Amino acid sequence: MRQTILKLSSYFAISAFLLVGCSSTQKATETPQSSVIVSDFAKPHRQDFVMTGKKYALATQGILTTKAATDVLDKGGNLIDAFVAASFCISVERPHSTGIGGGGFLVFHQAGSKKNVVIDFRERAPMKSFRDIYLDKKGIYLSDLSKDGALSVGVPGLVKGLWEIHKKYGKIKWADVMAPSIKMADEGFFVYPDLEKALKDRQDVLAKFPDSKKIFIKEDGTTYKVGDVLVQSDLANTLRAIAKNGEKEFYQGETAKKMLSFLKKSGGILTASDLKKYKTIARTPVESKFMNYRIVSMPPPSSGGIHVVQFLKMLEKENWTPMDMNTAKVIHYQASAFQMAFADRAQYLGDPDFVKVPITQLISDAYLNQRKKEITLDKARATSEVRFGNVDQKYESTETTHMSFLDKEGNAISSTQTINGWMGSGAVATGTGIVLNNEMDDFSSKPGAANLYGAVGSDANSIAPFKTPLSSMSPTIVFDETGRPVMAVGAPGGTRIISCTALTIFNHLFFKQSLESSVKNIRVHHQWQPDTLFIEQPGPAPKELEKLKNMGYKIELGGIPCRVMSASLDTKNSEFTAVADPRDIGTASAK
Numbered sequence: 001m002r003q004t005i006l007k008l009s010s011y012f013a014i015s016a017f018l019l020v021g022c023s024s025t026q027k028a029t030e031t032p033q034s035s036v037i038v039s040d041f042a043k044p045h046r047q048d049f050v051m052t053g054k055k056y057a058l059a060t061q062g063i064l065t066t067k068a069a070t071d072v073l074d075k076g077g078n079l080i081d082a083f084v085a086a087s088f089c090i091s092v093e094r095p096h097s098t099g100i101g102g103g104g105f106l107v108f109h110q111a112g113s114k115k116n117v118v119i120d121f122r123e124r125a126p127m128k129s130f131r132d133i134y135l136d137k138k139g140i141y142l143s144d145l146s147k148d149g150a151l152s153v154g155v156p157g158l159v160k161g162l163w164e165i166h167k168k169y170g171k172i173k174w175a176d177v178m179a180p181s182i183k184m185a186d187e188g189f190f191v192y193p194d195l196e197k198a199l200k201d202r203q204d205v206l207a208k209f210p211d212s213k214k215i216f217i218k219e220d221g222t223t224y225k226v227g228d229v230l231v232q233s234d235l236a237n238t239l240r241a242i243a244k245n246g247e248k249e250f251y252q253g254e255t256a257k258k259m260l261s262f263l264k265k266s267g268g269i270l271t272a273s274d275l276k277k278y279k280t281i282a283r284t285p286v287e288s289k290f291m292n293y294r295i296v297s298m299p300p301p302s303s304g305g306i307h308v309v310q311f312l313k314m315l316e317k318e319n320w321t322p323m324d325m326n327t328a329k330v331i332h333y334q335a336s337a338f339q340m341a342f343a344d345r346a347q348y349l350g351d352p353d354f355v356k357v358p359i360t361q362l363i364s365d366a367y368l369n370q371r372k373k374e375i376t377l378d379k380a381r382a383t384s385e386v387r388f389g390n391v392d393q394k395y396e397s398t399e400t401t402h403m404s405f406l407d408k409e410g411n412a413i414s415s416t417q418t419i420n421g422w423m424g425s426g427a428v429a430t431g432t433g434i435v436l437n438n439e440m441d442d443f444s445s446k447p448g449a450a451n452l453y454g455a456v457g458s459d460a461n462s463i464a465p466f467k468t469p470l471s472s473m474s475p476t477i478v479f480d481e482t483g484r485p486v487m488a489v490g491a492p493g494g495t496r497i498i499s500c501t502a503l504t505i506f507n508h509l510f511f512k513q514s515l516e517s518s519v520k521n522i523r524v525h526h527q528w529q530p531d532t533l534f535i536e537q538p539g540p541a542p543k544e545l546e547k548l549k550n551m552g553y554k555i556e557l558g559g560i561p562c563r564v565m566s567a568s569l570d571t572k573n574s575e576f577t578a579v580a581d582p583r584d585i586g587t588a589s590a591k
Helices: 010-014 063-074 079-093 143-147 158-169 174-187 193-201 210-216 233-245 247-251 254-265 272-277 304-315 328-348 365-372 495-509 515-520 542-551
Strands: 003-005 048-053 056-060 103-110 115-121 281-283 286-290 293-297 401-407 412-418 476-479 485-490 533-536 555-558 565-570 575-580 587-590
Touching (some): 048 056, 056 565, 079 158, 103 476, 174 233, 254 272, 286 304, 304 365, 304 495, 328 542, 401 485, 533 542
Antiparallel strands (some): 056 587, 103 115, 103 412, 115 281, 401 412
């Protein structure tokens, strides 16, 4: 087995992500290094970004999460068991990104039936919600209401989704797949840089809610730092109850009662009926040919699948070589393709159960060939010049999380999960340890007004009872000519999810780069509004940047907050590769 291990800082090498045994205190504690007792669950103590093997490959955003999923597979569980275990574990390990108070999407290829299963377990708008709920009497958008606190909470879907998926496709007992997450919440782990940053960023909101403050803020009023130990005993008890009683615990049991009591007292509108009526939705995937491959991705209410396909197909016939990567010429075409895709997103995309989304037209060869003709050879186009196309008829940021799995039986999983913004609504339901989502901000509260992450939308994404908000999540599986899944890929990062996922696929399949190189390569992003070309640093050569400026691009240099988690299969030697984006704390595993 080959493995690539990036050298970690002394923080990571000594203490960053080890589970520890500690007293059952609800909040994080500052633990002297000498008192740390490392549990077996935390080993190995390293972060593997690239791993290869012959049996399976997986990548998640959590070191302990990847370890738990690997253990499930090695002890006889199947890929779905590993996925469900990982989903509960990442809810503990990344409480600022995802959790059982949120939701997500799954694209799953089942080898036995050769079927592609697509499940929407996103959050829904409560029945008491309405189009103008976040507007005052003058029609002014009260943005804080959709971002923070009880009124921003949508009906969570994660627990229901995982329960149904496991019940239908899992192999080992429900309680057994949940055991690692309970252990992690009980024993704790060291706070890492991304979590420290999230807590500091959302401190003011967290401080407004007693249980949020109790768990995530120190008694002196400061936020927890790298190396402090986070124990989530209330969450462990909630997970324990769900392990015993199943999904009904979350939607109708004591956990539901605690959430509803908190939301009612805090000004929320989510009701017992909302929880009881929640249903997952089986969707028909977005499918399209690209080169000699078949792309299968998430359909609306995610915009991701459509726009990943649009990008790939618009650039499919270019005569570029690997030497052209990261040149002004290629970046210009990539930016232009993204620009047009996001113009379409703002106009046409929404929940297909409420609005007609012209999926077939938007990914058709005729439509995309016409769109490509709009790209000028050596000149950037301003947003005002780029309109949505004619057919017949928000950025979830790094808070979201993604995981990708492949195995030798031919199964494949790509899933993106979220609570929306960092720490979601900022509210932890009393006595549950559950960080509740702020998914209502993903709707277009006022057409043309930007949401938390700068994304705009139209009436297609307006608020309505039990509607699902538009998303950029892009869980994708790629198949070769024989129908074998050869790549599972996706990312957190909001609108950047689309560009990062599409670029990784394009680099790997079109430019024939290794999966590792494809994930590591420079990223660019353009989302129509704002009228800015975002380029990751370190980035292209200075002369290429100068060419782009001369074309008329308004360029912003810096980080692009998406973190690709991917797995691939080299059919020539039957070797799997798992890659966790080295820009973050994710970890790959393969055997």
